[in-house]
Amino acid sequence: MKKIAVCYKWVLSDADIRVNEKTRELDMEKCKPQVNDYDRNGLECGVQIKKATGRELVGITCGASVAASAKDALSRGLDAVYYVEDPALAETDKVGSAKVLAAAVKAIDGVDVVICSEGSSDDYAQQTGPRLAALLDMPSVSYVVKVGAGGDAFTLERKLEEGSEVVEVNAPVVITVSPEVGDAPIPGVKDIIGAKKKPANALTLAGIGISPDAVKPRATRVSVLAPATSRRKQVLNPEGVSLDQAAAALVKQLSADGIL
Amino acid sequence: MSAIWIVAENPDWAAVMVSAAKSVSADALLTVFIPPLPADGLWEDYAPSLVAKAKAEKPSLILVGTSKRGRDLAARSAALLDAPCFSDAKNLALSGNTFSCDTNVYGGSAVRSDSTTEPLVLATIGPKAFEPDPAGISGATAGTLDYTPGKVKVTGRKPRPPQTVNLGEATKVVSVGRGFSEEKDLAAARELAAALGAEVSCSRPIAEFFKWLPEECYVGISGQIIKPQLYVAVGISGQAQHTFGVRDAKVIVSINKDAECLMHQNADYCITGEWQAVIPALVKAVKA
Ligand SMILES: Cc1cc2nc3c(=O)[nH]c(=O)nc-3n(C[C@H](O)[C@H](O)[C@H](O)COP(=O)(O)OP(=O)(O)OC[C@H]3O[C@@H](n4cnc5c(N)ncnc54)[C@H](O)[C@@H]3O)c2cc1C
Numbered sequence: 001m002k003k004i005a006v007c008y009k010w011v012l013s014d015a016d017i018r019v020n021e022k023t024r025e026l027d028m029e030k031c032k033p034q035v036n037d038y039d040r041n042g043l044e045c046g047v048q049i050k051k052a053t054g055r056e057l058v059g060i061t062c063g064a065s066v067a068a069s070a071k072d073a074l075s076r077g078l079d080a081v082y083y084v085e086d087p088a089l090a091e092t093d094k095v096g097s098a099k100v101l102a103a104a105v106k107a108i109d110g111v112d113v114v115i116c117s118e119g120s121s122d123d124y125a126q127q128t129g130p131r132l133a134a135l136l137d138m139p140s141v142s143y144v145v146k147v148g149a150g151g152d153a154f155t156l157e158r159k160l161e162e163g164s165e166v167v168e169v170n171a172p173v174v175i176t177v178s179p180e181v182g183d184a185p186i187p188g189v190k191d192i193i194g195a196k197k198k199p200a201n202a203l204t205l206a207g208i209g210i211s212p213d214a215v216k217p218r219a220t221r222v223s224v225l226a227p228a229t230s231r232r233k234q235v236l237n238p239e240g241v242s243l244d245q246a247a248a249a250l251v252k253q254l255s256a257d258g259i260l
Numbered sequence: 261m262s263a264i265w266i267v268a269e270n271p272d273w274a275a276v277m278v279s280a281a282k283s284v285s286a287d288a289l290l291t292v293f294i295p296p297l298p299a300d301g302l303w304e305d306y307a308p309s310l311v312a313k314a315k316a317e318k319p320s321l322i323l324v325g326t327s328k329r330g331r332d333l334a335a336r337s338a339a340l341l342d343a344p345c346f347s348d349a350k351n352l353a354l355s356g357n358t359f360s361c362d363t364n365v366y367g368g369s370a371v372r373s374d375s376t377t378e379p380l381v382l383a384t385i386g387p388k389a390f391e392p393d394p395a396g397i398s399g400a401t402a403g404t405l406d407y408t409p410g411k412v413k414v415t416g417r418k419p420r421p422p423q424t425v426n427l428g429e430a431t432k433v434v435s436v437g438r439g440f441s442e443e444k445d446l447a448a449a450r451e452l453a454a455a456l457g458a459e460v461s462c463s464r465p466i467a468e469f470f471k472w473l474p475e476e477c478y479v480g481i482s483g484q485i486i487k488p489q490l491y492v493a494v495g496i497s498g499q500a501q502h503t504f505g506v507r508d509a510k511v512i513v514s515i516n517k518d519a520e521c522l523m524h525q526n527a528d529y530c531i532t533g534e535w536q537a538v539i540p541a542l543v544k545a546v547k548a
Contacts, residue, residue, distance in 0.1 A: 014366045014367055014369065014499075014500065015499060017366055017369055017370075017500070019369070019370075026366070026369065026370055093344060094335075094338075094344070094345065095338070095339075095342065095343070095344055098339055121366070121367060122365060122366055123347075123363075123365055124347070124364075124365075124367065124481075124482075125345075125346075125347035125363070126331050126335070126347060127331070127334075127335035127338070127345055127347065128335075129335075130304075130331070130332045130333075130335035130336040130339070131335045131336065131338065131339035132339075133336060134307070134335075134336040134337075134339035134340050135339050139410055139411040139412045140304065140332060140336060140412075141302075141412055142304075142328065142331075142332045143328045143332075155415075158328075159328075160327070160328045160329060161327055161328060161420075162419060162420060163417060163418050163419040163420040164417070164418045164420070165414055165416070165417050165418075166414070166415050166416040166417075166418075167302070167412050167413060167414050167415065168412070168413045168415055169411060169412045169413070170411070173411075176332075179468065180468060183469070218343075218344040218376060218378055219344050219346075219374040219375060219376035219378070220374065220375050220376065221372060221373075221374055222360065222373040222374060222375055223372070223373045224365060224370050224371070224372045224373075225370055225371060226369055226370045226371075227370075227371060227507070229507075229526065231512060231525075231526055231527055231528050232527075232528040232529065233524065233525060233527060233528070233530065234528060234529050234530065235519070235524070235530045235531075235532060236529055236530065236531050237531050237532060237533065243531070243533055243537055243538055243541040244541050244544070244545070246531050246538075246541070247531070247538070247541040247542040247544065247545035248545045248548070250513065250529055250531065250542065250545065251542075251545045251546055251548070253529060254490065254511065254513075257510075257511055259432075259489050259490045259510070259511055260456070260490075260546070
């Protein structure tokens with residue numbers, strides 16, 4: 001049976017990043033892993049294409065520690081998950097991860113529609129979809145906001161800076177979607193329980209023909225630092241100060257700053 | 261660095277990348293490609309032609325304009341050339357054969373610096389990352405790329421509706437977020453903006469999901485990056501992707517019911533409270 005493969009990234013939630021005020025380094029201790037926000041829209045897009053074309057829907061991910069993602073991803077409408085977990089993937093970059101995902105797609109029988117989202121909340125480099133298309137020798141259609149699917153034929157609307165572009169393409173194809181393609185529903189209790197019964201298949205790097213060399217990072221990370229900020233963070237209504245007083249204080253401040 | 265290639269959709273952007281290239285190496289040989297938009301095919305489908313040329317002529321750096329088309333073309337080309345690609349790169353530098361640059365990560369919460377000794381590197385460059393070179397592209401060689409239509413047929417193109425606001429020019433901006441639960445509530449923000457002589461902008465969900473304001477009104481790393489004198493964020497949580505867009509504002513005010521919100525951490529002046537109460541007080545004070 002033909003399959004749709006949705007790639008998703010298991011990332012740390014960036015909302016809980018704290019900055020060490022002295023060193024400007026990031027403290028990720030409170031950050032929990034989650035399915036990248038944008039990929040949730042990608043997964044939902046897969047669900048819609050499955051409905052329209054009757055294909056099977058699988059998820060693919062890779063990383064140093066991704067087995068735990070399967071349950072979450074499976075609660076979002078997938079029939080099965082394939083994951084490649086290997087410590088060698090901890091430091092890999094776009095060059096390596098696209099190779100792993102492409103090899104995983106090839107290892108799964110019958111995938112002729114690949115869906116990625118435009119970027120991930122950590123790097124937002126927006127490379128994986130087009131890189132995959134190139135490596136799989138499939139056409140790439142990126143920044144897609146509307147999908148019309150019937151059988152093997154796809155009518156896709158892209159949103160670009162200068163306007164929109166409507167294209168037609170037949171599977172096999174890699175479709176990279178923007179968030180406007182559709183909101184992702186929050187999985188319900190039934191979806192979460194159902195996820196436990198669905199298959200999560202482990203793939204190995206060796207098993208899909210990826211050598212350790214292929215996933216070595218191609219650049220050295222020199223530093224990751226938050227930019228220095230110099231905002232005053234002055235709370236104008238501490239306890240005991242009314243909103244009217246705070247508002248008046250703000251107007252006075254803004255006049256003193258030469259803004260009003 | 262021997263040869264640097266520049267790929268752009270238009271000469272203005274190419275001129276920005278001429279500056280970027282010169283910042284890497286003052287005496288590099290520059291070749292500029294500005295392939296025209298095919299009538300019924302993807303511009304990105306120039307990628308195979310670029311790749312074939314690059315394999316033959318071996319440039320050491322390929323810069324591509326960070327439009328959506330540019331990103332797609334750069335990523336596809338990088339994959340086919342088995343090369344790293346740095347998205348939205350800044351502070352490009354070359355020392356010996358080590359290339360380094362900065363990219364934003366975690367929605368602009370942090371800057372990552374990378375270095376590499378790869379023989380070929382690609383990087384995409386934003387339209388405002390560098391001042392355009394005063395000489396434009398006149399000092400560079402004009403390159404051409406052949407176009408072989410790909411499997412994707414373009415059947416229609418529609419220009420985006422004309423912009424109704426120009427946030428970039430505004431000196432004062434009042435910005436609304438999901439702290440507003442209904443479209444009609446924006447009237448309060450508009451009243452505050454009118455009192456201050458400000459434009460109204462918003463966070464991404466307000467424009468993209470609720471569509472209460474046009475898309476060119478949302479501020480942040482994937483929206484408008486602005487430098488007003490005054491930015492008043494009302495009911496905006498202050499996620500890094502948002503605050504990235506106003507990092508260079510002179511004064512930032514945050515109005516939020518949550519004293520712990522990140523927007524307060526990124527503001528000069530904060531008022532903790534519901535906008536329903538704060539805005540009327542502020543309008544009164546401004547008019548007083
Ligand atoms: C790759 C990527 C790119 C992104 N790019 C952008 C971007 O460019 N721009 C952008 O804005 N976002 C962007 N986002 C989204 C961003 O992460 C946040 O989700 C978004 O900015 C949140 O919008 P918000 O602050 O309006 O909503 P919320 O985070 O929901 O915050 C609402 C705030 O309103 C406050 N509030 C609620 N009720 C009241 C009240 N009555 N009075 C006062 N305060 C109240 C709450 O305390 C809260 O702080 C991006 C996300 C990703 C993953």
